[in-house]
Amino acid sequence: MVLGSCSDDDEPVKEDVPELITTVELTFTPVGGGDAVKVTATDPDGEGTDELKADGPIALKTGTTYTMDIKLYNGLLPETDEEYDVTKEVEEESDEHMFFFSWTADLFANPAGNGNIDNRQDPVVYADVDENGLPTGLSTTWSTKEDASSNGAFRVVLKHQPELKSATSGYNTGETDADVSFVINVTE
Numbered sequence: 719m720v721l722g723s724c725s726d727d728d729e730p731v732k733e734d735v736p737e738l739i740t741t742v743e744l745t746f747t748p749v750g751g752g753d754a755v756k757v758t759a760t761d762p763d764g765e766g767t768d769e770l771k772a773d774g775p776i777a778l779k780t781g782t783t784y785t786m787d788i789k790l791y792n793g794l795l796p797e798t799d800e801e802y803d804v805t806k807e808v809e810e811e812s813d814e815h816m817f818f819f820s821w822t823a824d825l826f827a828n829p830a831g832n833g834n835i836d837n838r839q840d841p842v843v844y845a846d847v848d849e850n851g852l853p854t855g856l857s858t859t860w861s862t863k864e865d866a867s868s869n870g871a872f873r874v875v876l877k878h879q880p881e882l883k884s885a886t887s888g889y890n891t892g893e894t895d896a897d898v899s900f901v902i903n904v905t906e
Contacts, residue, residue, distance in 0.1 A: 737804045737895045740793035742770060742874065744900075746784040746860065755784075759898040762793070775901040776872055781864040783828075785845065788817065788856050788874070790896065808856065808895075812848035814880040817855025818889045822870025825902065828861040835875060838888035852883060862904045872902040 740762065746755040755777060759770040778784065790804035801807070808815045819842050820833030829841035843860070844853035855876075879892035 737790070737807060737876075737878065738792045738794065739770070739790045739804050739876075739896045741789075741791040742896050742898050743789040743791070744776070744786055744874070745789070746776070746778060746786045748779075749783040749785060749859075752782075757900060759900070760793070770896060770898040772898060772900045775903055778860075778862050778902065778904045780862050780866055780904055780906050783859065783861040786858050786860055790876070805856065808854070808876070811880075812846070812854040812856075813850055813852070814878060814883060815854060815895070816852070816877050816879060816883055816887070817858075818842075818875045818877060819855070819858070820871075820873045821902065822868070822872075825862075825868055825870050825872075825904065826860055827863045828859075833873070835873065835889045838886060848883070850883075852885065865906065867905045869901065869903045871899055873897070873899045 740760060742759045744757050748754070757772065757774055757776050759772045761770045788805070790808060792802055792804050795802045818833070818835045820835040823832040824830065829843050831840050834840040834842050842853070843858055844855055845857040845859055846854045848854055875889060875897045876895040877889065877892045878895045879887055882891050
């Protein structure tokens with residue numbers, strides 16, 4: 719028979735568990751001024767049977783450059799709880815988090831292509847980086863095409879990559895904190 723016990727010298731081990739996110743909020747703000755476009759995806763029961771679902775489509779204008787900011791919330795907590803705003807934790811642990819994006823091919827003038835979920839090296843215009851100079855994705859830039867109405871899909875995935883995030887880590891690295899797909903419409 720073997721007995722074990724914890725000594726006073728044992729240090730607690732940091733847990734790297736995915737964040738609990740019940741609301742993802744995207745705000746597209748036109749760079750030259752104008753009304754911001756805000757969309758959300760919600761999962762009212764948190765880790766239960768439901769998943770994050772878009773509450774409506776993204777409606778952008780042609781020939782416009784937008785800054786998109788992402789906010790994350792744990793709606794199972796009161797707004798006064800410091801863990802309600804998950805965005806702060808992702809910012810503080812930006813060296814462990816990265817957003818990946820995909821969209822219907824050629825929906826945007828910049829970035830071109832279809833996103834970096836299928837290939838990390840595909841272009842996304844990140845406006846924020848972590849302490850190691852690697853992209854985070856809480857803020858990005860998107861330019862719609864001139865005179866070209868279109869529609870399609872827009873997907874946002876937050877990966878939790880503790881001690882895994884690198885210049886080559888991709889969508890398949892780490893745990894998924896959030897994964898949501900929106901319909902996107904670009905009109906004149």
